[in-house]
Amino acid sequence: MTNEKHHIVPYSTYAIILAALLLFTFLSVAITGIELGEFTVAGALLLATIKSYLVLTYFMHLKFDKAYIRIMVGFVFLVFLAVIIITFLDYYFR
Amino acid sequence: MSQAIHHDEHYDAEGSKIAMWLFIFTELLLFGGLFIIYSVYRYLNQDAFHLAAEELNTTIGAINTVILLVSSMTIAMSTSALQKRQKGTTLLLLGITLFLGLVFLVNKYFEWGVKFEHGIFPGSEHMTENLSQGEILFFGLYFVMTGLHALHIIIGMIIIGVTVAKVSSGKVHADRSALLENSGLYWHLVDLIWIFLFPLFYLIH
Numbered sequence: 216m217t218n219e220k221h222h223i224v225p226y227s228t229y230a231i232i233l234a235a236l237l238l239f240t241f242l243s244v245a246i247t248g249i250e251l252g253e254f255t256v257a258g259a260l261l262l263a264t265i266k267s268y269l270v271l272t273y274f275m276h277l278k279f280d281k282a283y284i285r286i287m288v289g290f291v292f293l294v295f296l297a298v299i300i301i302t303f304l305d306y307y308f309r
Numbered sequence: 310m311s312q313a314i315h316h317d318e319h320y321d322a323e324g325s326k327i328a329m330w331l332f333i334f335t336e337l338l339l340f341g342g343l344f345i346i347y348s349v350y351r352y353l354n355q356d357a358f359h360l361a362a363e364e365l366n367t368t369i370g371a372i373n374t375v376i377l378l379v380s381s382m383t384i385a386m387s388t389s390a391l392q393k394r395q396k397g398t399t400l401l402l403l404g405i406t407l408f409l410g411l412v413f414l415v416n417k418y419f420e421w422g423v424k425f426e427h428g429i430f431p432g433s434e435h436m437t438e439n440l441s442q443g444e445i446l447f448f449g450l451y452f453v454m455t456g457l458h459a460l461h462i463i464i465g466m467i468i469i470g471v472t473v474a475k476v477s478s479g480k481v482h483a484d485r486s487a488l489l490e491n492s493g494l495y496w497h498l499v500d501l502i503w504i505f506l507f508p509l510f511y512l513i514h
Binding site for chain 2: 224236259271284287303
């Protein structure tokens with residue numbers, strides 16, 4: 216725990232992550248501008264997922280946290296994903 | 310929480326962090342439920358959602374996205390600055406974060422203001438008479454979800470304000486940084502929610 220506390224993330228790491236986040240934002244604005252039909256939603260959500268992964272890993276320090284916190288967060292997101300999938304299985308097959 | 314830190318000698322950074330994450334999970338439940346409602350209604354009213362979404366200003370949405378992402382970086386940097394024992398830099402970075410939060414809210418105010426001028430607000434005459442059920446649903450979800458998000462921005466700014474006070478008075482420092490780290494986690498959560506709100510409401514037409 217003392218090790219983690221003393222792990223200081225350099226400013227440059229955060230700047231690089233911000234650059235990546237901005238890039239993905241502009242990319243998602245660009246791809247939703249083109250008519251891709253069904254793929255527009257999929258593409259925008261995929262980019263949002265990548266962005267949230269970056270925020271969770273670097274800005275929220277999960278990369279530097281103990282494994283059990285990462286597992287906890289991952290588990291909660293998987294449960295949420297499962298709820299979405301089950302909901303849509305219901306609507307698709309009605 | 311801040312009182313416990315203030316009065317109690319007991320300090321457990323890891324315990325605080327777990328508590329913060331547990332709280333974040335409840336927030337995910339709150340917004341997650343709304344996201345599921347949004348997706349189901351979108352699936353059931355595809356054309357109406359398509360039509361209604363064109364009413365939203367993608368440029369303001371994109372600007373607010375950039376603002377929140379930058380503010381997330383500045384608060385993340387402030388934790389590094391605190392650990393490096395650079396109090397001035399920490400306070401400066403937190404100040405920038407607060408300022409960006411305020412700019413976000415001002416943009417939101419003008420954005421909602423334009424909607425109100427066009428007669429688009431929950432229960433308005435224009436909406437109930439001219440818009441379809443699906444469009445009313447879209448705008449209802451838009452106001453509830455962006456409104457709840459803006460409320461989180463306000464709460465986040467209050468928490469950051471408290472942190473600024475405690476950093477400048479020296480109660481929060483490199484060896485006792487849990488409050489700053491947890492405010493950071495909360496602010497990133499707010500950012501995380503916006504990362505999904507932006508494409509769902511503004512981008513997908």
